[in-house]
Amino acid sequence: MTSRRLAIVIGGSGGIGRALAQRLSDDTAYDHVLTLSRRRPEGWDDSLRRSWFPADILDEESLDRAARHAARLGAPSRILVATGRLHGAGLAPEKTMRSLDLAALTALFATNAAGPALAAKHFLPLTPRDQPSVFAALSARVGSIGDNQLGGWYGYRAAKAALNMLIHTLAIEHRRTRPLGLCVALHPGTVDTDLSAPFQSGVAREALFSPDQSAENLLAVLEGLRAEHNGGFFAWDGTPVPW
Ligand SMILES: NC(=O)c1ccc[n+]([C@@H]2O[C@H](COP(=O)([O-])OP(=O)(O)OC[C@H]3O[C@@H](n4cnc5c(N)ncnc54)[C@H](OP(=O)(O)O)[C@@H]3O)[C@@H](O)[C@H]2O)c1
Numbered sequence: 145m146t147s148r149r150l151a152i153v154i155g156g157s158g159g160i161g162r163a164l165a166q167r168l169s170d171d172t173a174y175d176h177v178l179t180l181s182r183r184r185p186e187g188w189d190d191s192l193r194r195s196w197f198p199a200d201i202l203d204e205e206s207l208d209r210a211a212r213h214a215a216r217l218g219a220p221s222r223i224l225v226a227t228g229r230l231h232g233a234g235l236a237p238e239k240t241m242r243s244l245d246l247a248a249l250t251a252l253f254a255t256n257a258a259g260p261a262l263a264a265k266h267f268l269p270l271t272p273r274d275q276p277s278v279f280a281a282l283s284a285r286v287g288s289i290g291d292n293q294l295g296g297w298y299g300y301r302a303a304k305a306a307l308n309m310l311i312h313t314l315a316i317e318h319r320r321t322r323p324l325g326l327c328v329a330l331h332p333g334t335v336d337t338d339l340s341a342p343f344q345s346g347v348a349r350e351a352l353f354s355p356d357q358s359a360e361n362l363l364a365v366l367e368g369l370r371a372e373h374n375g376g377f378f379a380w381d382g383t384p385v386p387w
Pocket residue numbers: 155156157158159160161181182183199200201202226227228229255259282283284285331332333334335336337338339340
C-alpha cells in the first residue's frame with residue numbers, strides 16, 4: 145500500500161498518543177495512520193485507513209523493523225512521538241536531592257530523551273524530501289530551565305530538557321536534506337492520563353485537558369508551524385516555551 149498522506153504516532157497506546165492516533169485517523173486529509181507501541185492501543189482495530197505495528201523506543205532492532213514497515217506505507221508528513229515516563233516501578237518524582245538515584249535517573253533519561261532521539265534516527269529519513277513534514281516529540285514545560293521556579297522532579301525535568309536539546313539539534317541537521325521538514329518539541333499542558341493521575345490534585349479542573357482535547361490542541365499547533373519554528377519548543381496553545 146502507498147499513502148498520499150501518512151501519519152505515524154509512536155506511543156499510540158498512551159493517553160495522549162491514543163487520542164492523537166484517533167483524531168488523525170478520523171481526519172480524511174490522511175490516507176493512513178500507523179500507530180506504534182509496545183502493546184496494541186485499546187480498542188484499536190486495523191483497517192485500510194489505520195494500523196498498528198509493535199515498537200519499543202528503547203530497542204533499536206524493533207525501531208528498525210517498524211521503520212522498514214512504515215516505509216512500505218509511504219513517506220510520512222506527520223511523525224508524533226507521544227512516549228514518556230514520569231513514575232512507575234522504582235520511579236517517583238524526586239522532591240529532594242536525597243532521593244536522587246542512578247537507576248531512576250538512567251531510566252528517565254532513556255525513555256524521555258534517548259528513546260525519542262532513536263525514533264528520530266529511524267523515522268526522520270522516511271519523510272519526503274520535497275513536501276512539508278513535521279516530526280513532533282512530546283516534552284513538558286517542567287523541562288524548561290528558564291521556567292523552573294519550583295525545583296524538584298529532577299530526573300523528569302532534566303530528561304525533558306535533554307529531549308529539547310536533542311530535538312533542536314535534530315532540526316538543524318534535518319533541514320539540510322529536508323528544507324520543508326520541521327522538528328519541534330511540544331508541551332501538551334496537564335492532561336488526564338495515567339502519567340499525570342497521581343499529580344492532578346493541585347490542578348484546577350479547567351486546566352486539566354482530556355486526551356481528546358489535548359490531541360486537538362496539539363494538532364492545531366502543528367498546522368500553524370512555519371519554517372521559522374523549526375527546532376522550537378511550543379505549548380499546547382502555540383506559544384513558545386523558554387528553554
Ligand atoms: N499527561 C500530562 O499531563 C503530560 C504533561 C506534560 C507532558 N506530557 C508528556 O506527554 C507524553 C505522553 O504522556 P501521556 O500523558 O499520554 O502518558 P501515558 O498515558 O503514560 O503514555 C505514555 C506512553 O509511553 C509509552 N512508552 C513508555 N516507554 C516506552 C517504550 N520503551 N517504548 C514504547 N512506548 C513506550 C507507553 O507505552 P506502554 O503502554 O507500552 O507502557 C505509553 O503508551 C509524555 O512524553 C509525557 O511526558 C504529559
